[in-house]
Amino acid sequence: MTHYILQNYWWLIMSVLGALLVFMLMVQGGQSMLITTDKAKRPLLINSMGRKWELTFTTLVTFGGAFFASFPLFYSTSFGGAYWLWMSILFSFVIQAVAYEYRSKAGNVYGTAFYDTLLLINGVVGPVLLGVAVASMFFGAEFTVTKANILNAGGNATISQWTNPLHGLEAIADWRCLLFGLMVFFLARTLASLYFINNIDDEEVNRCQHKHLLINSAIFVVLFLATCAVILTSPGMAVDDNGENLAMVDYKYLHNFLDMWWALALFLLGVVAVLAGIGKSLLDKRFTGGIWLAGSGSIVVVMTLFWVLGYNGTAYYPSLSDAASSLNLRNSSSSVFTLTVMSVVSILVPFVLAYIAWVWHKMDHVKLTTGELDATDHKY
Amino acid sequence: MTQLLLNVVDWSRAQFALTACYHWLFVPLTLGLGVIIAIMETMYYRTRDEKWLATTKLWMTLFGVNFAIGVATGIILEFEFGTNWSNYSWFVGDIFGAPLAIEGILAFFMESTFIAVMFFGWKKVSPRFHLAATWLTAIGASLSALWILVANAWMQYPTGVTFNPETMRNEMTSFLDVALSPMAINKFFHTVLSAWVLGSAFVIGVSAWMLLRGRNRDHCLRSLKIATWVGIAGIVLTMVTGHSSAVTVAEHQPMKLAAMEGLYDGGRDQAIVAFGVLNPEKTVDNDENPYLFDFSIPYGLSVLAANDPHSFVPGINDLIAGRSINEAGDTVSTISYAERIERGKLAKEALAQYGEALQSENTARQAELRKIIDDNFNHLGYGYLERPEEAVPNVPLTFYSFHFMVAAGGYLLVFLFVVLAMLYKPQWFKRLRKLEKWGYYLAILTVPITYLCSMSGWIVAEVGRQPWTIQDLMPNKVAISDLSVGYVQTTFWIFAVVFTALLIADISIICRQIAKKSKLDLEKDHD
Numbered sequence: 001m002t003h004y005i006l007q008n009y010w011w012l013i014m015s016v017l018g019a020l021l022v023f024m025l026m027v028q029g030g031q032s033m034l035i036t037t038d039k040a041k042r043p044l045l046i047n048s049m050g051r052k053w054e055l056t057f058t059t060l061v062t063f064g065g066a067f068f069a070s071f072p073l074f075y076s077t078s079f080g081g082a083y084w085l086w087m088s089i090l091f092s093f094v095i096q097a098v099a100y101e102y103r104s105k106a107g108n109v110y111g112t113a114f115y116d117t118l119l120l121i122n123g124v125v126g127p128v129l130l131g132v133a134v135a136s137m138f139f140g141a142e143f144t145v146t147k148a149n150i151l152n153a154g155g156n157a158t159i160s161q162w163t164n165p166l167h168g169l170e171a172i173a174d175w176r177c178l179l180f181g182l183m184v185f186f187l188a189r190t191l192a193s194l195y196f197i198n199n200i201d202d203e204e205v206n207r208c209q210h211k212h213l214l215i216n217s218a219i220f221v222v223l224f225l226a227t228c229a230v231i232l233t234s235p236g237m238a239v240d241d242n243g244e245n246l247a248m249v250d251y252k253y254l255h256n257f258l259d260m261w262w263a264l265a266l267f268l269l270g271v272v273a274v275l276a277g278i279g280k281s282l283l284d285k286r287f288t289g290g291i292w293l294a295g296s297g298s299i300v301v302v303m304t305l306f307w308v309l310g311y312n313g314t315a316y317y318p319s320l321s322d323a324a325s326s327l328n329l330r331n332s333s334s335s336v337f338t339l340t341v342m343s344v345v346s347i348l349v350p351f352v353l354a355y356i357a358w359v360w361h362k363m364d365h366v367k368l369t370t371g372e373l374d375a376t377d378h379k380y
Numbered sequence: 381m382t383q384l385l386l387n388v389v390d391w392s393r394a395q396f397a398l399t400a401c402y403h404w405l406f407v408p409l410t411l412g413l414g415v416i417i418a419i420m421e422t423m424y425y426r427t428r429d430e431k432w433l434a435t436t437k438l439w440m441t442l443f444g445v446n447f448a449i450g451v452a453t454g455i456i457l458e459f460e461f462g463t464n465w466s467n468y469s470w471f472v473g474d475i476f477g478a479p480l481a482i483e484g485i486l487a488f489f490m491e492s493t494f495i496a497v498m499f500f501g502w503k504k505v506s507p508r509f510h511l512a513a514t515w516l517t518a519i520g521a522s523l524s525a526l527w528i529l530v531a532n533a534w535m536q537y538p539t540g541v542t543f544n545p546e547t548m549r550n551e552m553t554s555f556l557d558v559a560l561s562p563m564a565i566n567k568f569f570h571t572v573l574s575a576w577v578l579g580s581a582f583v584i585g586v587s588a589w590m591l592l593r594g595r596n597r598d599h600c601l602r603s604l605k606i607a608t609w610v611g612i613a614g615i616v617l618t619m620v621t622g623h624s625s626a627v628t629v630a631e632h633q634p635m636k637l638a639a640m641e642g643l644y645d646g647g648r649d650q651a652i653v654a655f656g657v658l659n660p661e662k663t664v665d666n667d668e669n670p671y672l673f674d675f676s677i678p679y680g681l682s683v684l685a686a687n688d689p690h691s692f693v694p695g696i697n698d699l700i701a702g703r704s705i706n707e708a709g710d711t712v713s714t715i716s717y718a719e720r721i722e723r724g725k726l727a728k729e730a731l732a733q734y735g736e737a738l739q740s741e742n743t744a745r746q747a748e749l750r751k752i753i754d755d756n757f758n759h760l761g762y763g764y765l766e767r768p769e770e771a772v773p774n775v776p777l778t779f780y781s782f783h784f785m786v787a788a789g790g791y792l793l794v795f796l797f798v799v800l801a802m803l804y805k806p807q808w809f810k811r812l813r814k815l816e817k818w819g820y821y822l823a824i825l826t827v828p829i830t831y832l833c834s835m836s837g838w839i840v841a842e843v844g845r846q847p848w849t850i851q852d853l854m855p856n857k858v859a860i861s862d863l864s865v866g867y868v869q870t871t872f873w874i875f876a877v878v879f880t881a882l883l884i885a886d887i888s889i890i891c892r893q894i895a896k897k898s899k900l901d902l903e904k905d906h907d
Contacts, residue, residue: 051496051500052496054451054491054492054495054496055489055492055493057451057455057492058484058488058489058491058492060455061455061458061484061488062481062484062485062488062489063484064458064459064462064480064484065458065477065480065481065483065484065485066481066484066485067477068458068461068462068469068473068476068477068480068481069473069477069478069480069481070477070481072469072470072473072474072477072549073470073473075461075462075469075470075473075477076462076466076467076468076469076470076473076861077466078462079459079461079462079463079466079469080462080463080464080465080466080469080861080862080863081466081861081862083463083861083863083867083871084867086459086462086463087463087871090455090456090459090463091874091878093452093455094452094453094455094456094878095452095878096452097448097449097451097452097455098448098449098452098882098885098886100448101444101445101447101448101449102445102448102885102886102889105445105889105892105893106889106892106893106896107885107888107889107891107892107893108885108888108889109884109885109888110881110885147470147547147548148548148732148735150467150471150548150858151728151731151732156862157467157857157858158466158467158860158861158862159466159467159470159548160466160470160861160862161862162862167863167867334473334474334477334478334551335474335544335547335551335552337551337552337553337555338474338475338477338478338551338552341478341552341555342478342481342482345478345481345482345485345486346485348485348486349485352485352486352489352490355493356489356493359493359494359496359497359513362497362501362504362505362509363496363497363500363501363504363505366504375503376500376502376503377437377441378440378441378444378499378500
């Protein structure tokens with residue numbers, strides 16, 4: 001396979017992982033609801049999410065690892081540059097990992113409320129800032145890339161330099177990035193409600209989650225439309241097939257959708273699936289499959305957003321400081337050999353997804369009840 | 381500390397060391413206890429004896445508490461390569477990223493999927509499926525260790541790559557060379573098997589505490605038997621792989637071996653220091669005796685390094701001066717560090733000019749420069765050094781960590797065989813019954829000793845290879861991100877406070893769980 005095809009293939013893999021991560025952020029969405037949930041019902045929600053949090057965590061780690069392996073220049077530029085943004089995201093996941101296991105254990109030193117606060121922080125900060133980070137790929141960031149810097153003796157030898165002294169915090173202050181982040185946050189909350197409806201057998205939880213679903217999905221739809229409008233009217237960095245001759249082009253992402261009609265068709269199909277999942281769940285209170293409909297739809301929508309971000313001669317990480325430093329699939333990827341090796345490994349991805357789905361089914365085909373929680377020793 | 385650490389390189393190193401050390405407090409217990417639990421559940425599956433189920437569930441509870449904090453401390457390590465070591469991420473991302481991605485795809489998903497079955501699936505899946513899930517969790521943890529250790533081994537012994545001056549990075553040419561390098565194989569087995577020993581020591585220590593309290597004797601004896609066998613397998617094989625690790629270190633990182641031994645002037649028939657105290661006045665440029673006191677074993681280091689009692693083992697001064705002794709006993713010259721610095725600078729200069737030749741499309745000049753780069757690339761990292769002495773790691777820290785690790789490993793071998801004898805031949809110890817209580821205390825004390833031993837091993841591996849991020853190719857000062865000292869100081873202290881707070885909670889929960897479970901009759905009160 002040529003380098004060109006491999007680079008495109010790995011962007012496809014990244015889009016799949018990114019989309020799965022957004023889907024799994026339903027765990028964070030659920031965590032953000034804990035504070036408004038009746039204390040008596042809180043254990044049901046926590047234990048329902050607690051059996052899935054590691055999958056979200058693992059997807060994030062794999063997303064990072066795959067980016068490192070396939071597009072290392074993005075890894076070194078964005079992570080080293082937008083330091084505070086990424087550190088805040090990581091910090092929120094560090095505190096999440098222990099919160100489930102420790103919150104109800106005797107001797108946890110700081111009390112259950114402390115760990116629930118950690119879950120709340122991760123529930124809000126995780127989706128919002130991950131959204132901000134992805135949005136900065138659409139709207140650009142302030143950095144330069146000069147590979148010869150590495151030969152500097154004594155001076156600054158760093159290849160990728162961030163030219164904004166806020167090192168990532170400036171992205172949070174950008175209303176477009178924040179809008180994207182809030183949209184991801186409300187999507188996560190919407191998916192969380194659908195997941196609880198599917199996973200928990202409790203009348204009160206069900207009623208309460210339908211109410212949450214109505215409010216969160218309404219906000220999500222408004223934010224989603226606004227985000228789409230901003231993205232489609234924004235300029236993007238165009239690049240030729242060799243990864244050279246970069247220039248800002250108005251309505252680049254809209255052009256990408258129009259040029260890649262199949263991506264637009266899938267995007268619209270995904271939107272319909274999300275709306276159908278939400279709508280059917282709201283209209284038919286006995287319908288519990290909304291998570292699968294809206295979940296698959298959100299996965300497809302996120303994938304297509306990644307495609308318009310990186311395909312069709314687009315720099316997926318435009319530099320606002322130096323257009324020539326912008327990162328695209330050609331100038332930031334690993335070598336042919338590494339991408340080929342990784343492609344062989346990627347053949348196992350469907351197998352991995354299959355066993356996750358199988359185990360998920362095995363564990364969740366009977367819904368979680370208060371009775372099950374009372375009868376089990378290992379609970380959160 | 382603020383006075384000791386002056387620049388962003390030091391603080392970035394300190395942050396990585398801090399997060400890695402915290403992570404390594406929890407990982408070996410996950411690796412070791414995972415295997416022990418899987419064996420216990422296998423016993424339950426085969427016998428359907430509820431006692432085995434109770435024993436399995438007790439250790440599984442402690443496994444869960446430890447696993448969570450291991451995951452929490454682990455995520456930051458992967459992303460720190462990007463956040464704090466951004467040059468490194470580009471320079472070797474083509475090689476280093478692949479094992480990390482494979483770790484995520486093949487190992488982490490296996491762990492995270494099946495651990496849910498392990499904890500919550502007792503009544504949801506068949507016993508056979510549950511047993512498979514427990515084994516797959518343990519295997520997933522070991523597979524995860526495999527890939528991260530492959531990546532770490534590559535930093536110590538970069539192989540299977542070629543340098544591309546156009547992209548200014550190393551590019552992989554042989555995945556098998558990277559994944560199956562002797563450094564990677566030895567590192568994986570040495571690390572994972574040593575984790576079995578730690579898991580074993582943990583189970584023995586906790587069981588000893590329960591026995592001291594006179595609680596759940598049968599349960600403790602069952603646990604002790606499994607743990608001791610795992611521990612013995614672990615310690616014996618750790619010693620074997622420790623020796624083969626030393627051989628690869630001698631071959632590829634001779635400076636590290638010299639630092640491990642505090643050896644300044646090496647020779648043939650080289651003795652190994654079994655116990656010694658370093659002379660703090662000794663430096664590379666004086667003639668002080670390296671040791672204030674030492675007890676050495678003749679030929680030991682020559683055997684350890686090359687399986688040959690007469691082989692030459694270079695000391696720090698030999699390596700700096702490029703001095704060796706051949707089989708005839710004659711002193712011969714190899715490449716000195718001063719020359720390596722010169723050749724490194726030559727490679728750097730050629731690289732800088734290569735960029736210009738590339739832009740002017742001067743292919744003849746490119747070929748000429750390419751030859752200079754290729755001929756001198758193995759010394760590139762030295763081109764960033766000012767003095768040969770900069771390539772010498774911290775000798776006291778490496779020396780004492782190595783000797784503590786070896787001494788503690790020797791103690792663990794004896795300890796585990798004694799525990800085994802006590803379990804299977806209690807009659808041998810009839811006369812020592814009065815000392816039984818002290819034996820339990822010793823078993824409890826062995827837990828922190830094993831942790832220190834395990835941590836010492838990593839200190840030897842990582843401090844001993846300084847100043848290199850990638851051996852001979854990239855020193856730390858070139859690998860870092862463009863960040864201010866204040867930024868890294870801030871995140872360092874945030875992680876120091878948060879991880880310490882979580883460690884306190886972790887220890888407290890584990891102690892409380894042990895106390896709580898020990899008060900129950902485990903064979904009746906498990907759910």
